[in-house]
Amino acid sequence: MLKKNILLCVTGGIASYKACALTSKLTQQGAEVRVIMTESATEFVSPLTFQALSRNPVYTNTFDEKDPSKIAHIDLADWADIVIIAPATANIIGKIANGIADDMLTTTILATKADIYIAPAMNVHMYEHPAVIKNMQMLVEFGYHFIEPGAGYLACGWVGKGRLEEPEKIIEIIKKHQSRNKLLIGKNVLITAGPTREKVDPVRFFTNRSTGKMxxxxxEAAQEMGANVTLVSGPVNIQLPHPNINLISVTTAEEMFEAVINEYSMQDIVIKAAAVADYRPKVIFDEKMKKQDTNLQIEMERTKDILKTLGSTKTDQFLVGFAAETNEPLAYGKDKLRKKNLDAIVINNVSLEGAGFGSDTNIVTYINKDLTEQSLPKASKLDVANEILRLIIRDMKDERV
Known part of the structure; x- marks a missing residue:
């Protein structure tokens, strides 16, 4: 069931007829549905249709105040638990991304604090246009959620991506996302990501292959589950997945150590996914070293072991480490779990295709301190992240029993 106040926003496209079915199915799920239509949408479907299906008045005009005691678009914005824009045209996506509020729909969207789901529907070439892509990326940064269109035969005659997702699938995606949203509400989660760089001279440094994607x-997954997320990141080329994530940017292992230690006491969950340098040059040169005719030797010294320090000082934190291995990964991972006093460890064999640094996918094994193993098959790193967090939540609940 989806017993929520849902504001359905319908824009002008041939896919508007699917919004009728969506309205009906949402009410069958127990939702209270109210509908806003753009002027263009009324050219495809009558407001009376949505009124009959939702059993509520339909809003089409910013200046049509149905209740004199309330400002309609503000009242609707405050009333909604969830906002769905389906179908969402390229026009409406562009307006919202750029803060344009010139009708009932856009003024309400800018005023609401509800979760907003956008289900685009348009010609395949419009969907792939750089301006549309840029606007969608901007909305993702604002915290909006996209329900990707399907691929197939489009009303314009083209075959490709751009067909509004089916109503049943839209509801399924929203229900799954909403249920996930509750899992970490009120929890403080700290995650480390990316590599560190250890300076040799003004132009050289030692680093590793980590891209920070995991x-x-x-x-991103922890934020979607409602957590207060702090991300301590080494130098990466990745956009912050959500503006509400507290990003602390660092470069060296020492800087990452200091940042994590400063935040540690306030955290409920700490996941150390960063690939931190174990060694750094003992001497850092102020000037660029010149090429010599002889071989070069650089003396290295150990960096501070962040994970071991966290394990030895933890109180109530649930501490998770990562182990990127190429040889006997499970054996080395279990040894790391024990030696560093972890609550769980995520092990991956980076020599496998589709796993490890730089890949968009991962293959991991999650092991908790009771040595219960859970193998996660090859999947996108976001899907793997969601599964890891679910296992952490499971183990945290078991600890409290």
Whole structure:
């Protein structure tokens, strides 16, 4: 069931007829549905249709105040638990992304604090246009959720991506997202991501192959589950997945150590996914080293072991480490779990295709301190992140029993 106040926003496209079925199915799920239509949408479907299906008045005009005691678009914005824009045209996506509020729909969207789901529907070439892509990326940064269109035969005659997702699938996606939203509400989660860089001279440094994709996926998944997320990140080329994530940017292992220690006491869950340098140059040169005719030797010294320090000082935190291995990964991972006093460890064999640094997918094994193993098959790093967090939540609940 989806017993929520749902504001359905319908824009002008041939897919508007699917919004009728969506309205009906939402009410069958127990939702209280109110509908806003753009002027263009009324050219495809009559407001009376949505009024009959939702059993509520339909809003089409900002200046049509149905109740003199209330400002309609503000009242609707405050009333809604969830906002769905379906179908969402390229026009409406562009307006919202750029803060344009010139009708009932856009003024309400800008005023609401509800979760907003956008289900685009348009010609395949419009969907792939750089301006549309940029506007959608901007809305994702604002915290809006997209329900991707399906691929197939489009009303314009083209075959490709751009067909409004089916009403049943839209509801399924929203229900899944809403249920996930509750899992970490009120929890403080700290995640480390990316590599560190250890300076040799003004132009050279030691680093590793980590891109930060797994750590950023964990931060995105934790934020989607309602957590207060702090992301301590080494230098990466990844956009912050959500503006509400507290990003602390660092470069060296020492800087990451200091940042994590400063935040540690306030956290409920700490996931150390960063690939931190174990060694750094003992001497850092102020000037660029010149090429010599002889071989070069650089003496290295150990960096501070962040995970071991966290394990030895933890109180109530649930501490999770990562182990990127190439040889006997489970054996080395279990040893790390024990030696560093972890509550769980995520192990991946980075020599496998589709796993490890730089890949958009991952293959991992999650092991908790009771040595219960859960193998997660190859999947996108965001899907893997969601599964890791679910296992952490499961183990935290078991600890309290």
């Amino acid at each position: 750590g950023y996926a964990l931060a």
